[in-house]
Amino acid sequence: MILDQQYEEFREKVREFAANQVCPRASELDRKDEFPWDLVKKMAEMELLALYVPKKYGGAGRDVLTYAIAVEEVGRVCGSTGIFLAAHSSLGVFPIYVSGTEEQKQKFLIPLARGEKIGSFGLTEPNAGSDAAGTQTTAIRVDDTYLVNGTKRFITSGSVADIIVFTATKDPKLGYPGISAFIVEKGTPGFSAGKQEDKLGLRGSITSELVFEDCKIPKENLLGKEGEGFKVFMETLDSGRISIGALALGIAQGAFDSSVTFVRSNTTHGRPLRKSQLIQSMIAEMGTEIEAARLLVYQAAMLKDKGLPFTKEAAMAKYYASTAGMKAADMAISIHGLYGITKEYPVERFLRDEKLMEIGEGTSEIQKIVIARKILGK
Numbered sequence: 001m002i003l004d005q006q007y008e009e010f011r012e013k014v015r016e017f018a019a020n021q022v023c024p025r026a027s028e029l030d031r032k033d034e035f036p037w038d039l040v041k042k043m044a045e046m047e048l049l050a051l052y053v054p055k056k057y058g059g060a061g062r063d064v065l066t067y068a069i070a071v072e073e074v075g076r077v078c079g080s081t082g083i084f085l086a087a088h089s090s091l092g093v094f095p096i097y098v099s100g101t102e103e104q105k106q107k108f109l110i111p112l113a114r115g116e117k118i119g120s121f122g123l124t125e126p127n128a129g130s131d132a133a134g135t136q137t138t139a140i141r142v143d144d145t146y147l148v149n150g151t152k153r154f155i156t157s158g159s160v161a162d163i164i165v166f167t168a169t170k171d172p173k174l175g176y177p178g179i180s181a182f183i184v185e186k187g188t189p190g191f192s193a194g195k196q197e198d199k200l201g202l203r204g205s206i207t208s209e210l211v212f213e214d215c216k217i218p219k220e221n222l223l224g225k226e227g228e229g230f231k232v233f234m235e236t237l238d239s240g241r242i243s244i245g246a247l248a249l250g251i252a253q254g255a256f257d258s259s260v261t262f263v264r265s266n267t268t269h270g271r272p273l274r275k276s277q278l279i280q281s282m283i284a285e286m287g288t289e290i291e292a293a294r295l296l297v298y299q300a301a302m303l304k305d306k307g308l309p310f311t312k313e314a315a316m317a318k319y320y321a322s323t324a325g326m327k328a329a330d331m332a333i334s335i336h337g338l339y340g341i342t343k344e345y346p347v348e349r350f351l352r353d354e355k356l357m358e359i360g361e362g363t364s365e366i367q368k369i370v371i372a373r374k375i376l377g378k
């Protein structure tokens, strides 16, 4: 797909950064479970951490399509760095940008957008994943504070984040109308990061628990109105799904790039691999489906940039890009043969990283519910 020159120039800039600085670190980050502090700093210097946020709030003043391109290009070489970028921008920055008061924007959004602080989003709990309204973490108003108790799980960047948006309910029996969104800062008494997950993929990104034990959150840290937390995070997830679609697309493109290089430079049965019709078939399927995923991701981003409804399109983009991405990563391993399951090539890492795209920010099954409801009505 050809985009306007400004987007292609931006893509070139990020692609160069990804090739020269992210790619050489990718395998090591995965192998050592190492969080990419150095790359976070560089992305902040390049103003990649809040691309669609206006400059007055510390962002780059660009748009969502530009952001999707950045995530795609970083993800093309390193899923772990890509998920950091997506989670920080979509889950840390976004809810404060759309639902924060001016004071909250000054205090929290600006340092997040500039990359001086790391952001995260605490929604999922041991028993509230797809059933996001099943939040058990409680927030009880006591004078000028909310007393919070509960545990969040599977939180991207949880233990490294400085500023975390999270949800809690005044009574779990109330369902979604009882849920509110809050902001908590690292170091707040009663708030700590719990155990870190040992994951299949995205091993260079941190996924941890967040634990609240009689944690007092000042009333000024309520994000949006009381009881509107569900809406805040549904809107956050709508936008986040564009970036997960973009990351799924980038990882798939990385697997495809490696496959094309491999096919061009190897032979089988004394003939170039590229002459094999079985290989051609796989390359054609991967190439076509990756391009279709790109169209869906960019369409969702463009709709959002135009201020048009994009919930269905974001769910379609995430669902399709992660499904096509898993297929592409799997085919990439088949194309590489036994080399594909070794660390000599990046495709086994791409397969492990891509699997997470089908699950995080709403499973494929959830995306299908969202899409079907938009088509058929609830």
Ligand code: COS
Pocket (backbone or CB within 6 Å): 121, 123, 124, 129, 130, 131, 132, 133, 176, 230, 231, 234, 235, 237, 238, 311, 360, 361, 362, 363, 366, 369, 370
């Ligand atoms: N944007 C804004 N508001 C939304 C919304 C959206 N995309 N989707 C729903 N809402 C609102 C509804 O309008 C409704 O409010 P009103 O009663 O005032 O109209 C309210 O939220 C409840 O909506 P609904 O009844 O559809 O809620 P459900 O519990 O049926 O939601 C799904 C079902 C599956 C859509 C939801 O639970 C979901 O997305 N789950 C997945 C969560 C997820 O992705 N978790 C992973 C997190 S990783 S960070």
